[in-house]
Amino acid sequence: MRKILATLLLSFSVAAASAADLNKFLDALAKVESSGNSRAVNKKENALGLYQIRPAYFKDSGVKAKHSDVFKPEVARKVVLGYFQKYEPTALKNLDFETLARVHNGGCGWRKNKAATNGYWKKIQKNL
16 A cells, blocks of 8 residues: 555655646746747737647647637647647657657757757757
């Protein structure tokens, strides 16, 4: 019984640490993308919100909403996590923040030119 309880407590601790780590990563992403401004707009790319989400990224996420809804931080978060789940589910499960940052910046084909995402990953690292 003690062993089961200890295992459960460890599982909950790991889950809590993982959630905290993911939140820290998403905060770093928001800082790099928009300086943490949920109302940020890049008119040139039609990128919106905390994570500067473009229309195609939004569509790929599978979130049932409008692109403009990403001004709401909770919607923006769902979009980013949906995109990660679609294109890098293993990285999301393993909290592989380097891969997640690179796919966010370079799109689903980022591996074809990994070097193009090096600078972005360094920015994220500085904010973790």
